[in-house]
Amino acid sequence: MKYALIKTFGVTALAAAVAACGGGDSSSDSTASTGSMSVGLTDAPVDGVSEVNIVVTGLVLQPADGERVSLTLEEPANLNLLDLQGGAVEALVTSEDVPAGDYSWMRLQLGEQSEFSVLTDEGGVENLRVPSGDQRGLQTSGFVVPAGGEVSFTIDFDVRKSLVYPPGQDQYLLKPVLRLVDNSEVGTLVGEVDYATLNQDETLGCNYEGAVYVYTGTVTEENLTDLNVTLTGDEAETQPLVVVPVNQDGGDSLYSYIAAFLPAGEYTVSYSCQIDDNEASDDLTFVGTQQVTIEAGETTTAATIPSD
Structure with missing residues (x-):
């Protein structure tokens, strides 16, 4: 069976980000009929593959009340989503004036799927297809463009x-x-x-460097x-929001990770060094579970796993 292992946040899986110029105040011009929006693409990490190539041709915005707005890119964006990790963003639309107001969703428009592909770690090239029934899955949740102001979002294409x-x-x-966040x-x-210390613990059953799960x-x-469990209601919080791989930055035993746009x-x-194949529920062993607080505009450093 082929599977996608867990690697780093940015493409934690396949990720996309929409960024619009940050956080303006609409009170300065409440009568304005438009607002400024910029759109970018980011990705959350994935394991087992070295490239996930897609083509984005534009965006479609659906106002809560009104005609759809289409934003066509001057040139199609040929993207390897795995280049967009660790908080990196590909700008798609910059400072674009669009009608102000409430929007129900934003949808990524894709190019010819014959140009989509996956390059595995072994060097093989595989076809990549978006099933027709999942095209609607390329749209985000709702958002607001303030009158006379600027707004900034990121679409995380996991x-x-x-x-x-x-x-x-x-x-x-x-x-x-996809998930849509306000930057x-x-x-x-x-x-x-x-990882070197954890790998010596036979009870953990480590079979690769592992990943950090964020709930x-x-x-x-x-x-x-794990990733494959589908939960609803209050239990949905026990499914990871993102899963990011750890990366060896130097010659020592400490591997680092980064989860952006939280x-x-x-x-x-929490951390697991067992493979999560995203196709079946896995009985993973977790270690180093801890609580952290994320503040807007700040970088939070979690305690080293395992703790001293």
Whole structure:
């Protein structure tokens, strides 16, 4: 079976970001009929592949009340989503005037899927397709463009959750998982994992360098779940918001990670060095579970895993 392993946040899976110029005050011109918006693309990390190539041709905005707005890029953006990790953003639209008001969603418009591909770590090139029934999955939640102001959003196109290779298929499928955040309301989480020490603990069953799981709110270690578990209601908080791989930056045993574009608030962070294949529920062992607080515009450093 082919699978996408967990690597770093940015494409934690396949990720996309929409950025608009940050956080303006609409009170200075309440009668204005337009606002300024910029759009970019970011990605959350994924393992097992070195490239996830797509083509973006534009954006479609759906006002809560009014005609759809189409923004066509001057040139199609040929993107390797894995280049957009660790908070990197690809600008798609910059300081674009659009009608002010409430919007129901924003949708990424894709180019010819014959140009989509996945390059595996072994060097093989695989086809990549977005099933027709999942095209609507390329749209985000609602947002507001302030009259006479500027606004900044990021669409996180979570590749780790989106990229699958179903049994019996001869190609990867992209089943989009997107989240939209306001750039003025998000922060960044960084930390380190002492993988050399953890790898000596046979009870953990380490089979690769592992990844850090980030959950919204306070979740006890016994309730932590993997990527494939689908939960609803209050239990949805026990599914990871993002999963980011750890990366060896130097010659020592400390591996680092970064999770960007996290809305301000309380989070539970934990680590597993077992493979999560995103195609079946896995009985993962977690270690180093801790609570962190993310503040808007700030970088929070988590305690080293395992703690002293």
